[in-house]
Amino acid sequence: MFDETTVNMLIEGTGATLYMTLVSTLFGYIVGLPLGIILAITDKTGIKPNVVIYKILDFIVNLTRSIPFLILLILVMPLTKLIVGQSYGSAATIVPLTIAAAPFIGRMVESSLKEVDKGVIEAAQSMGAGTFTVIWKVLLAEARTSLLVGVTIAIGTILGYSAMAGVVGGGGLGDIAIRYGYYRYETGIMIVTIVILVILVQILQGLGMMLSKKLDRRQA
């Protein structure tokens, strides 16, 4: 159907998409996980209520989340250039992807941790558990299923964002779809990239759900 160059390009594009998505998810969690933990524990029903810290972080998260990704992509270009050395390509796309993902991940982590039964937290405190123990052994451990579902959602969302990076020459499947499908009217290539994207999302989603289900001990 396609010549060798096109096939190679599609394989490389898939690799670049996976690279951007997975690395950005990782960095997103490095920032988003602590952020979510702080949001969950400093809220008024948390174990270390602190109105000031909560309100500030809450505001920053809302602010970042309300900027459309396409705009953010362009907005952080100077920063991207500073960190990566260039403002285009797959590596450069990781910077805006991480910035967009971290607050979103923080929110999901916050909501997962808030699902943990208050009674169990109280029981741990009655045994003499300190804040760190409650976070590590109660909140994160009890919410692990929900947290993993969150990871799956995050990967799917970031994958979608990464396709948008094609607009600014970000590389990956989205880039190919725009260059060939949109600018050159090569519908065939565009459809193939979309099919690959769909398959990627399905596989990642399936894996995530299977893992979270396997790790859940709440069913009889």
Added chain:
Amino acid sequence: MEPIIRVENINKTFSAANGQVEAVKDISFTIEKGDIFGIIGLSGAGKSTLVRCLNLLERPNEGRVYVDGKNLMELSEKELRKERQDIGMIFQHFNLLMQRNVLDNICFPLEIAGIGRKEARKRAYELLETVGLSEKAKAYPAQLSGGQKQRVAIARVLANNPKILLCDEATSALDPQTTKSILTLLKDINHKYGITIVVITHEMAVIQEICSKVAVLDQGRLVEEGTVEELFRAPKTEEAKKLILNGKGLGVEEVDDYV
């Protein structure tokens, strides 16, 4: 007998949407070592808040809480955590870690106390035997019945050899027969290890079954206190009379509805 818990003039006020709620008003009482002390009252009487003042899960706005001679109100965060290892607590809804199996649930307080894994497991197996659940070591809480969950919670609370055991409506989610078996277990624990037990309940039957002394709570105030025998023979207050009548006239579950 020497006192193990001494509460002096504690007050606890919460700020709610419609102003201040005084959950505990100027309460003082003493519990002696080895006793099974009941605190009874209708829902909203302040029982749960009061029992949480005994391990400072709720910090009273005023007053002193002495446990084994130490005023908990004056302890640092770290000292308080250490002290809490001597004051176990079990709950109406058991509050087990759902993602850990029975054995690891019992190991949890030992982890907090910094005891090694091997030793903790050995102790956990012994405790499972004490509560009669040895065959459930690898089961998860979701696979257990209510009574079995409470037994695991009791094994867990005994892990650190507490001096005091606080029971917050520990049998209220259980059927009458299971209630009886859990109360028998608590009585055994009291005899065998000499642990002082504080029982919070709205059921007179529970008080009658295991307590030696009782305090009646009404709208945040302690209105009557004495031996269980005295209370049944000659209740001094309206609240106490009402609670006794409720317990007599109705079955355990119906009382719950009535309240």
